[in-house]
Amino acid sequence: KEEKQRLRKEKKQQKKNKEKNDEKTSHEEQPAGSASQPPAQPSPKAVPVPASEAPAPADKPAKSKADLKAERRARQEAERASKGKKGDVGQPAPTGKLKAPPSELQPVVKRLPEHVQVDNPEVVKKLAKKLERQQIPLRSDYGYKVSLFSHLHQYSRKAPLTQQLGIPSTVIHPAIVRLGLQYSQGIVAGSNARSVALLHAFQQVIRDYTTPPNEELSRDLVNKLKPYISFLNQCRPLSASMGNAIKYIKKEISNIPSQCKEEEAKIKLLNCIERYINEKIVLAAKAIAKYSIEKISDGDVILFPPNCSFNVTISTSISSSLVNHILCEAFEKKRKFRVIVVDSRPRLEGREALRRLVQKGISCTYVLISAVSYILPEVSKVFLGAHALLANGYVMSRVGTSQIALVAKAFNVPVLVCCETYKFCERVQTDSFVSNELDDPDDLIVTRKGKTQLEHWQKVPSLGLLNLVYDVTPPDFVDLVITDLGMIPCTSVPVVLRVKNVDQ
Amino acid sequence: MELQAVLMAAGGGSRMPDLTYNTPKPMLPVGNKPLMWHPLNLLERVGFEEVIVITTKEVQKMMSTDPKMKDVKMKLDVVCIQEDGDMGTADALRHIQQKIKTDVLVVSCDLITDVALHEVVDLFRAHNATLAMLMSKAHDFTETVPGQKGKKKTGEQRDFVGVDQSGKRLLFMANEADLEDGLSIRKSIMRKHPRMHIKTGLVDAHLYCLKKAVVDFLADNKSISSIRGELLPYLVRKQFSKTTNCPKSKDDADDQTQKTADGSTNSTELLICSRDEPLLQLAQERSCWNDHRGDMSEAYHGGKLRCYVHIMDQGLCYRVNTLAAYIEANRLASKLLEEPAVHPSAVISERCQMGPDSIIGAQCQVADKTSIKRSTIGNSTTVKEKVKVTNSIIMHGVTIEEGCNIHGCVICSNAVIGRGADLKYCLVGNGQQIEAEAERTNEVIVGTDQLMEI
Numbered sequence: 001k002e003e004k005q006r007l008r009k010e011k012k013q014q015k016k017n018k019e020k021n022d023e024k025t026s027h028e029e030q031p032a033g034s035a036s037q038p039p040a041q042p043s044p045k046a047v048p049v050p051a052s053e054a055p056a057p058a059d060k061p062a063k064s065k066a067d068l069k070a071e072r073r074a075r076q077e078a079e080r081a082s083k084g085k086k087g088d089v090g091q092p093a094p095t096g097k098l099k100a101p102p103s104e105l106q107p108v109v110k111r112l113p114e115h116v117q118v119d120n121p122e123v124v125k126k127l128a129k130k131l132e133r134q135q136i137p138l139r140s141d142y143g144y145k146v147s148l149f150s151h152l153h154q155y156s157r158k159a160p161l162t163q164q165l166g167i168p169s170t171v172i173h174p175a176i177v178r179l180g181l182q183y184s185q186g187i188v189a190g191s192n193a194r195s196v197a198l199l200h201a202f203q204q205v206i207r208d209y210t211t212p213p214n215e216e217l218s219r220d221l222v223n224k225l226k227p228y229i230s231f232l233n234q235c236r237p238l239s240a241s242m243g244n245a246i247k248y249i250k251k252e253i254s255n256i257p258s259q260c261k262e263e264e265a266k267i268k269l270l271n272c273i274e275r276y277i278n279e280k281i282v283l284a285a286k287a288i289a290k291y292s293i294e295k296i297s298d299g300d301v302i303l304f305p306p307n308c309s310f311n312v313t314i315s316t317s318i319s320s321s322l323v324n325h326i327l328c329e330a331f332e333k334k335r336k337f338r339v340i341v342v343d344s345r346p347r348l349e350g351r352e353a354l355r356r357l358v359q360k361g362i363s364c365t366y367v368l369i370s371a372v373s374y375i376l377p378e379v380s381k382v383f384l385g386a387h388a389l390l391a392n393g394y395v396m397s398r399v400g401t402s403q404i405a406l407v408a409k410a411f412n413v414p415v416l417v418c419c420e421t422y423k424f425c426e427r428v429q430t431d432s433f434v435s436n437e438l439d440d441p442d443d444l445i446v447t448r449k450g451k452t453q454l455e456h457w458q459k460v461p462s463l464g465l466l467n468l469v470y471d472v473t474p475p476d477f478v479d480l481v482i483t484d485l486g487m488i489p490c491t492s493v494p495v496v497l498r499v500k501n502v503d504q
Numbered sequence: 505m506e507l508q509a510v511l512m513a514a515g516g517g518s519r520m521p522d523l524t525y526n527t528p529k530p531m532l533p534v535g536n537k538p539l540m541w542h543p544l545n546l547l548e549r550v551g552f553e554e555v556i557v558i559t560t561k562e563v564q565k566m567m568s569t570d571p572k573m574k575d576v577k578m579k580l581d582v583v584c585i586q587e588d589g590d591m592g593t594a595d596a597l598r599h600i601q602q603k604i605k606t607d608v609l610v611v612s613c614d615l616i617t618d619v620a621l622h623e624v625v626d627l628f629r630a631h632n633a634t635l636a637m638l639m640s641k642a643h644d645f646t647e648t649v650p651g652q653k654g655k656k657k658t659g660e661q662r663d664f665v666g667v668d669q670s671g672k673r674l675l676f677m678a679n680e681a682d683l684e685d686g687l688s689i690r691k692s693i694m695r696k697h698p699r700m701h702i703k704t705g706l707v708d709a710h711l712y713c714l715k716k717a718v719v720d721f722l723a724d725n726k727s728i729s730s731i732r733g734e735l736l737p738y739l740v741r742k743q744f745s746k747t748t749n750c751p752k753s754k755d756d757a758d759d760q761t762q763k764t765a766d767g768s769t770n771s772t773e774l775l776i777c778s779r780d781e782p783l784l785q786l787a788q789e790r791s792c793w794n795d796h797r798g799d800m801s802e803a804y805h806g807g808k809l810r811c812y813v814h815i816m817d818q819g820l821c822y823r824v825n826t827l828a829a830y831i832e833a834n835r836l837a838s839k840l841l842e843e844p845a846v847h848p849s850a851v852i853s854e855r856c857q858m859g860p861d862s863i864i865g866a867q868c869q870v871a872d873k874t875s876i877k878r879s880t881i882g883n884s885t886t887v888k889e890k891v892k893v894t895n896s897i898i899m900h901g902v903t904i905e906e907g908c909n910i911h912g913c914v915i916c917s918n919a920v921i922g923r924g925a926d927l928k929y930c931l932v933g934n935g936q937q938i939e940a941e942a943e944r945t946n947e948v949i950v951g952t953d954q955l956m957e958i
Binding site for chain 2: 160162163165166167168169170174177178181182185186187188189190192193194196197199200203277281282321349351352353355358359
């Protein structure tokens with residue numbers, strides 16, 4: 001924060017100095033020659049810049065593109081020259097000196113995303129202004145936030161964002177409004193489902209899109225998508241998989257050549273989206289299932305001994321779509337195993353996972369997470385799904401996952417994480433506090449026998465309800481990560497990311 | 505575009521003939537604004553910019569001359585239909601099928617409510633529903649209705665509405681008139697929703713969000729003429745019929761053998777199953793959400809046709825189609841309107857006692873020593889001295905001479921009440937004249953042309 005403030009001050013001073021220099025300098029040669037001047041002058045940085053800028057406003061229309069390019073090149077070279085120079089004399093000295101350190105510090109200072117700075121009023125104000133510009137209503141936080149997590153948003157499900165939108169939504173495409181509602185009400189939950197639904201909505205947006213005159217599809221469509229993404233973010237914070245999908249789409253859109261006709265471009269984009277879903281989600285699931293099925297039989301002592309005919313696996317309820325898929329496939333391949341589903345309040349997503357497994361005919365046991373240490377001695381393998389895999393090998397998943405991994409480690413039970421590669425994310429996190437999601441605290445309120453104990457929790461001043469959604473598991477607790485690229489250890493995640501980036 | 509609004513303003517007001525024989529129902533004043541202004545105001549406040557209004561030529565003429573209608577900033581696309589033709593609401597929708605390009609929000613002109621419309625529309629959006637409607641708990645009307653002799657009729661046909669445990673999904677809807685010897689519920693419904701709450705004390709607000717596929721379905725099925733009476737029960741029933749639940753491919757050989765009635769169902773379904781379904785299916789498969797629990801089926805039981813209802817328990821919701829409702833609506837109209845109760849152009853003398861709940865229209869003249877409590881007085885009405893008006897509705901252009909005592913009455917436009925008349929719970933028709941010193945209680949005074957010919 002301090003560095004940011006310092007940078008801001010420097011920029012202000014720079015501007016002041018530039019103005020002063022504008023008055024001082026006489027018209028100099030056009031930038032082509034100024035590249036050689038910086039080393040000679042006592043004020044290397046400040047003067048060439050205002051020099052090129054002083055004549056600039058004067059004869060802007062006369063300038064050609066080549067001149068502007070040359071100017072920019074000269075400016076960059078001047079900056080590079082000033083970086084090496086130290087101890088400048090004269091009035092521009094402070095500018096020069098101050099310029100040197102920030103340019104070294106520039107790569108180090110990173111901007112924090114706004115969704116983890118909710119307790120900083122400036123950031124909140126900036127967000128509000130940005131949303132106002134995009135004509136999206138700001139969703140207000142609800143209830144008392146536990147102090148450790150007061151830097152995160154906390155919304156109430158009873159106050160949907162659509163309350164503040166006009167009913168036939170004109171600013172935001174109806175498919176996106178529907179999607180936002182489904183996110184905030186939890187109808188579409190789980191990172192795979194959210195990504196698929198997001199891409200489906202984008203398909204509809206692209207179908208209904210028409211390029212306005214004098215605009216290029218590649219730039220205008222990306223601008224059109226920005227308010228939609230802000231809206232979805234307000235409804236529910238974006239997941240890592242959604243972020244990657246959005247990056248992919250934006251890249252595809254900007255790569256559309258400008259001479260491409262609108263219809264062709266649209267068809268191309270729709271096909272891209274189909275391909276992405278097919279490759280990264282559907283086929284990846286199949287590949288992961290294939291690898292995991294090997295793992296389910298491997299070390300399967302049970303196949304042979306006559307008395308015990310079951311190999312036991314344990315699965316949790318997070319991101320269960322993939323693990324569900326794997327277990328169903330394994331069952332179809334006639335593997336004999338028994339599943340224990342671990343569930344936790346308040347979401348109780350395990351019930352739906354349980355239903356799907358039982359529907360297939362797999363014999364299951366259902367426990368709550370408080371019984372994990374009791375049931376673990378019976379277990380031979382632990383399968384976990386992941387919401388995202390971070391660049392330092394940590395696994396980000398539903399809250400409770402790291403606990404299960406820890407207990408499994410204590411019992412020496414192997415832990416396998418199944419994750420598609422499109423969920424790999426370049427973020428680095430070592431704890432669950434820095435960046436997380438706070439769900440509606442009212443979900444924790446339960447009514448038993450007609451009595452709701454926590455009904456008036458807001459009135460008790462020292463009581464805060466915390467409904468965390470995610471937590472991170474260190475790589476020491478994870479034995480193997482099964483991805484569509486194969487079975488890799490947790491620490492190979494940055495390698496995969498690097499390879500992916502090179503590909504793109 | 506997401507939703508198109510359609511206002512049904514061609515109804516005749518058959519349940520209040522005394523009020524509507526001269527003024528068509530959509531133009532009856534409620535709180536000094538025409539009745540149809542209220543739903544239009546609701547739509548405007550929520551953010552609609554265009555409304556298709558289905559009405560008769562007479563109403564259209566009156567609309568163009570009424571100053572209050574000019575307040576409506578939305579674009580009104582007026583479609584006229586024949587008044588005498590037996591056109592039901594569904595027939596009217598079929599009539600404008602060409603104009604309907606997206607999902608439709610149908611509102612009746614006699615709805616006065618302050619509901620948060622996003623609650624209904626959110627149900628429609630979030631669950632990708634075919635129908636979303638609004639209902640409200642019925643309030644008993646407490647005011648005495650003029651001209652009503654004896655106790656209130658309890659023979660009103662009740663509506664039975666069945667909702668699921670969450671109170672949002674509509675499972676069953678039938679009117680008492682259609683049930684001969686009892687309420688029968690299909691086993692398929694009970695299997696899927698073992699807990700159903702059946703309510704009878706609900707008022708249907710006649711506000712429906714319908715998918716475009718339904719309007720196209722109506723175009724093919726000319727036998728359905730009323731939305732409320734026929735289309736809704738049909739849709740609610742079809743949620744659980746076998747054909748909607750079997751997974752279908754687009755060309756099923758079995759379809760050809762079915763009758764045309766069922767064939768139309770298939771066309772609805774085919775229309776509902778849009779080309780985007782595979783991705784939505786995938787998303788739903790991967791999502792760990794289910795709308796019910798306890799049985800083995802997926803979300804929504806795999807049904808593609810879903811009907812939802814939002815039941816208001818607080819707030820105003822009135823359908824002004826009976827005299828009692830009309831009076832009640834007028835009483836509460838002042839709460840809904842944001843304008844000052846007394847119109848600035850009204851001339852009110854200083855020695856007049858006016859209660860806070862009264863509404864005085866434009867260009868009224870109220871003389872001294874009058875007392876006006878809990879009443880609505882229309883435009884250009886003249887009230888002379890020493891008049892006591894309580895609990896009454898006085899429409900436009902009425903002249904009330906001195907010394908009158910008017911209690912609990914409804915006096916229609918252009919009536920003249922003679923001097924010293926004493927009226928209690930009367931309904932004075934349009935243009936009628938009450939002679940001086942008359943004493944009437946609980947009477948309906950209308951012109952002779954309104955009386956039935958034998």
